Amino acid sequence: MTGTPVTGETETLGPKGAVPAGLERFYSQALTWRDCRALAHDDESKRAFATRDVRCATISVPLDYAKPDGRTVSLGLLRKQATGTKIGSLLINPGGPGVSGMSAAATIAGQIKGTELAEKFDLVGFDPRGIGVSEPRIVCLTDPEMDADRVEPDNATVADEEAENKDFAAKCTERSGGADVLANVGTREVARDMDVMRSVLGDEKLNYVGYSYGTRIGTAYAEAFPANVRALVLDGAVDPNEDPVTQSIEQVKGFDKALDDFFAWCADKRSCTVKDRQTLRGLLEGLEAKPIAVGTRKLSQSDATTAVAAALYSDEAWTFLAGALAELAQGTGEQLMTLADLYLGRGEDGKYSGTMAALVAVRCVDEPRLTDRGQVEEATRKIIEGTKDSFMAATDPPLAALDPCAFWPAPNTSTPHQPKVDGLPPVMVISTTGDPATPYQAGVNLAKAIGGRLVTYEATQHTVFMQGDACVDKLGTRYLVDLQLPTDGTRCRG
Numbered sequence: 001m002t003g004t005p006v007t008g009e010t011e012t013l014g015p016k017g018a019v020p021a022g023l024e025r026f027y028s029q030a031l032t033w034r035d036c037r038a039l040a041h042d043d044e045s046k047r048a049f050a051t052r053d054v055r056c057a058t059i060s061v062p063l064d065y066a067k068p069d070g071r072t073v074s075l076g077l078l079r080k081q082a083t084g085t086k087i088g089s090l091l092i093n094p095g096g097p098g099v100s101g102m103s104a105a106a107t108i109a110g111q112i113k114g115t116e117l118a119e120k121f122d123l124v125g126f127d128p129r130g131i132g133v134s135e136p137r138i139v140c141l142t143d144p145e146m147d148a149d150r151v152e153p154d155n156a157t158v159a160d161e162e163a164e165n166k167d168f169a170a171k172c173t174e175r176s177g178g179a180d181v182l183a184n185v186g187t188r189e190v191a192r193d194m195d196v197m198r199s200v201l202g203d204e205k206l207n208y209v210g211y212s213y214g215t216r217i218g219t220a221y222a223e224a225f226p227a228n229v230r231a232l233v234l235d236g237a238v239d240p241n242e243d244p245v246t247q248s249i250e251q252v253k254g255f256d257k258a259l260d261d262f263f264a265w266c267a268d269k270r271s272c273t274v275k276d277r278q279t280l281r282g283l284l285e286g287l288e289a290k291p292i293a294v295g296t297r298k299l300s301q302s303d304a305t306t307a308v309a310a311a312l313y314s315d316e317a318w319t320f321l322a323g324a325l326a327e328l329a330q331g332t333g334e335q336l337m338t339l340a341d342l343y344l345g346r347g348e349d350g351k352y353s354g355t356m357a358a359l360v361a362v363r364c365v366d367e368p369r370l371t372d373r374g375q376v377e378e379a380t381r382k383i384i385e386g387t388k389d390s391f392m393a394a395t396d397p398p399l400a401a402l403d404p405c406a407f408w409p410a411p412n413t414s415t416p417h418q419p420k421v422d423g424l425p426p427v428m429v430i431s432t433t434g435d436p437a438t439p440y441q442a443g444v445n446l447a448k449a450i451g452g453r454l455v456t457y458e459a460t461q462h463t464v465f466m467q468g469d470a471c472v473d474k475l476g477t478r479y480l481v482d483l484q485l486p487t488d489g490t491r492c493r494g
Contacts (some may be wrong), residue, residue, distance in 0.1 A: 005169075007036045013172070013202025017228055022068045027199040031057040036078055037047055039133045040328075041205060043347035048103035049085050058133070058198055061193050063184050071180070075193060076133025078102035080109035084119035087481065088230070089201040090193060092125045095212030095236070095463075097366075098345075098358030099189075100132040101125035108466050115447035116477050117178035117466070126197060130176070130185045131358045138171040138185060140357035144348055151291060151300045158370040161401035169407035172361060183410030185358070186365035188353050191277065191287035195228060205230030207480060210461045212236040212438055215429075215446065216366075222450060226424040229479050234452065236463040237443035240419050244367050245379045249386035250439050256390040258312040261460040265318055274325035279392055280308070283328050284395045292333040299340075305395045307339035307367065314461040315494075363407035366414045371406045390460050419449050427452040428479045428486070430472060432494075434460030451484040459494025469494060 015027040036049035036056035049056070056078045071319040080103075094104035097433030107124020111119045130138035141149060143233040157163075173179055194217070198206045207230050210218035223227060239247070259277070264369075266272035273281055284301050291298035311321035317339075324335035370376050380400040387393040405412075429452040431443020440456075447454040455475055457464050465476045471492035478484045 002293075010031065013175065014199040016199045016202050017204045019224075023065075023196070024059055025064070026059075026068070026196050029059060029200055029464065029494075031059065031200055033057050033079065033120060036106075039076060040315070042345075042351055042353050043349060044103050044353060045100065046347075048080070048106035051080075051106040054078055054109060056133070059196065061129070061196050063180065065189065065192050073097050073129050073181075073184075074135045075126060075197075077124055077197065078105050080118070080123040081104065082118070082120055082122050087120045087236075088120060088122070088205070089124045089198075089205065090117070090121035090205045090480065091197060091208045092123065093208075093210045093211070093214035093217055094125075095214040096131075096359055097128070097213045097222075097362035097438075098131055098138075098353075098355035099391070100127050100353070102127050102133060107171065107264060107271050111468065112466055116481060120481055124197070124201065128185075128190045128195075128358075129193060130361060131354065136177040136181055137354055138182075138358045138361045139175040140168055140360070143346075143352055146344075146352050147297065148348070150303055156399070158399055161399050165402060165404040166407045168360075168406045169409065172357065172404075173177045173409045176361070179409035180193050182361055182362075182408065183221075183365065183413075185361050186413045187216050187220045187222075187362065188413045190217050191224050194221055195225050195336065198228065203230075205348060207231045209235065209465060209476075209480075210231045211465075213362075215236060215438075216240070219386065219446065219450060220414075221317075221429070222421045222424050223419050226421050229425055229427070230428040231268065231425075231483060232452075233430065233465060233476055234427065234443075234446065235465045236438045237429055237431055237446040238438055238448055239343050239416075239442035239445045241416050241445065243416050245382050247491070248383055250442070251437060252383075252387040252390050252392050254439040255312055255392055255437040256308050256387070258434060258460050259308070259391055261315070262318055262321065263432060264324060265315070269322065271319070271326070271424065272322045273329055274322075277362070279329075280462065281391060282396055283325070283389075288395075292328075292331065294333050294337045297337065299337050301395055303340040303398075304328065304336050305392060306343055307336040309340045309392065309436075310343035315483075316461075333386060339341060360404055364408040366413050367405070368406040368412055368415050369408065371402065373400075373402070376402060376406075377399050421450050422449065426485050428455065428476065429453065430455045430457060430463075430465055432457040432459055432461060432464060434458075435462050437462045453488070454490075455486050455489045456489075457494060458491060460474065461494070464492075464494070 010032040012030040021029045033055035127134040215237045289299040313319040345355040377400045386411040429447040
């Protein structure tokens with residue numbers, strides 16, 4: 001059935017565009033759209049899926065694209081249909097890895113209501129394989145195990161850490177459906193899944209907005225299917241050539257710069273009682289010796305550090321952070337616990353979204369693993385030297401221990417490299433000068449690597465497009481609607 005679907009109705013729009021041999025049944029499958037609330041599985045999705053005028057569906061894709069007749073997995077899609085004459089679908093991925101694209105799309109649909117983008121594109125968010133609505137889900141620790149892991153003592157030895165990491169990998173394998181599932185949750189597979197989505201949604205060419213890690217997915221798609229791209233907006237870029245050690249160092253430096261910006265903002269505000277690094281470090285070190293009770297739980301130093309970092313993602317959270325630190329100085333930690341819970345995906349019901357498990361699982365197949373102890377020690381030394389005096393390194397210094405990926409049951413399927421994107425049409429890259437999570441230079445490097453047009457946003461936050469900045473939103477809209485790229489050197493100010 002074709003046409004505009006209502007709840008529970010089915011439409012067949014594919015296959016569209018090029019179809020790889022052996023994958024015809026996936027590229028031509030029908031979509032049955034229904035009320036999203038039936039698919040809600042945690043606090044975030046319950047809130048997001050209650051949004052009016054959105055519908056959800058699931059599609060089937062091969063677990064292993066090398067074995068298209070073998071086991072399949074299910075992926076969740078959420079769609080807000082265009083209100084006017086449609087150009088096509090606009091796929092969204094908010095990054096992580098591990099964050100729900102379905103929930104993100106529902107939120108963004110509300111933010112762009114009444115705009116030209118909402119008029120001319122079906123906004124479509126998807127949960128990548130292993131995440132959210134998609135099945136099988138990546139599951140590593142139980143909810144009680146996650147809570148316990150957050151309050152473990154910080155004086156663990158290398159042997160303690162490695163035993164815990166080995167156990168974590170074993171539990172991920174057992175609870176996620178086996179080694180073959182974990183072998184096929186990487187960016188390489190997600191990029192191929194997006195091409196199936198493009199076809200079943202009825203689009204000859206892909207339109208895509210990727211944030212943060214979502215830029216890595218977009219880059220992988222551009223490499224695999226350059227001729228299938230109409231428009232890519234990559235915001236908060238991951239540098240495709242950067243090795244994991246350098247990436248870790250640059251990210252810690254990025255959060256350190258954002259902390260300096262926060263304290264500069266705090267300088268003349270009465271609401272800020274914690275105004276400098278020394279005071280903050282003292283409070284965090286106090287938590288190492290004596291965590292603060294928050295209800296039946298305890299706020300650890302690790303959780304408090306996570307909470308501070310979470311609030312540094314956007315200056316819109318700084319007022320809340322100032323209050324949370326003032327509260328900590330008074331000996332209570334409810335607000336910091338709230339920030340840490342939000343970042344780690346813990347709902348009010350005590351259940352975790354699975355974001356952190358998925359982040360580890362994807363990283364373990366996306367990046368080269370270190371199993372040689374000499375290499376681990378060298379990498380740790382570089383990180384310690386490269387992040388010296390940073391607030392994150394001071395409160396959470398790295399151990400020279402084999403991480404969970406060293407014990408992973410599947411090999412990595414990607415490595416940092418120079419993308420090969422011959423035939424890719426012009427794309428748009430947005431990078432923010434004070435981005436703590438994906439520092440500005442990473443966006444400069446990505447734009448150069450794929451021949452993209454760079455837009456510089458001057459602010460302290462992580463990602464910006466379709467979040468209310470008139471300058472960036474206008475540039476992105478003109479590109480997505482008319483394929484009109486900004487001029488070289490374009491800058492917007494927050």
